Amino acid sequence: MSSLDGLRAAFRRGDNAEVRRMSEVALAEARATGDVGGEVESLYAQARLALRAGDLVSAGAIAQEALDIAVRSGDRHLEERPRHVLAAAARLSGDFVAARERYLASIELNRELGQPQYVRTESYNLAVTELRLGNPDRARELLAEIRDATLAEDDSAFIPYLGVAAAVLASVQGDSALAANLIGFTERAFEAVGQVPDPDDAHELAELRAVAAADLGQSWFESAIVEGSGWTPARALEIFG
Numbered sequence: 001m002s003s004l005d006g007l008r009a010a011f012r013r014g015d016n017a018e019v020r021r022m023s024e025v026a027l028a029e030a031r032a033t034g035d036v037g038g039e040v041e042s043l044y045a046q047a048r049l050a051l052r053a054g055d056l057v058s059a060g061a062i063a064q065e066a067l068d069i070a071v072r073s074g075d076r077h078l079e080e081r082p083r084h085v086l087a088a089a090a091r092l093s094g095d096f097v098a099a100r101e102r103y104l105a106s107i108e109l110n111r112e113l114g115q116p117q118y119v120r121t122e123s124y125n126l127a128v129t130e131l132r133l134g135n136p137d138r139a140r141e142l143l144a145e146i147r148d149a150t151l152a153e154d155d156s157a158f159i160p161y162l163g164v165a166a167a168v169l170a171s172v173q174g175d176s177a178l179a180a181n182l183i184g185f186t187e188r189a190f191e192a193v194g195q196v197p198d199p200d201d202a203h204e205l206a207e208l209r210a211v212a213a214a215d216l217g218q219s220w221f222e223s224a225i226v227e228g229s230g231w232t233p234a235r236a237l238e239i240f241g
Contacts, residue, residue, distance in 0.1 A: 100133065
């Protein structure tokens, strides 16, 4: 595993201190050697740390710095991750209109670059944004397509993210019991793949927990969490239709 791959792996498992250490070392090395790709990736890691800490201003500034470097390099592949962070920062700030525009642009860029895995992840992010904008039909359409491809490919690493979207959908439909079931499913799915949610997804789950617990009461909420933690992906994701 390269040091840059190691950065992403450390972030996914929630080791913030290691991400900070590795990104600072990698950034210094990249700037010393003129490694533009390494510089962009290191800044991307630091922007994600800022997102996780809730510092949206710093996250946006660092991601924009990385994007500016990528654009100057002329390598469009380097633009993709900074653009992803800028979209996430807009989503976390509650500017869902800007987030939608940025996710759509990111999807188009990834299609041009032939990166279907990122088309899928950004389409998922777009779907959650559409739910927050009050467009459940469009969100269901996107999520059903993503679910079918994910299950067909047995992509276990992506199942937890679909769980987040399912819980958001249940919540916006006013079904707090189902939302709690799906939170339980999602948290167990993240544990199963040894990862923690990305910052925007962690934020969604925290808000969903608060709403469902308030609606159901703590005892019923906790029971629903336990019930959902035993659900299969097929059971949990049938909500998409």
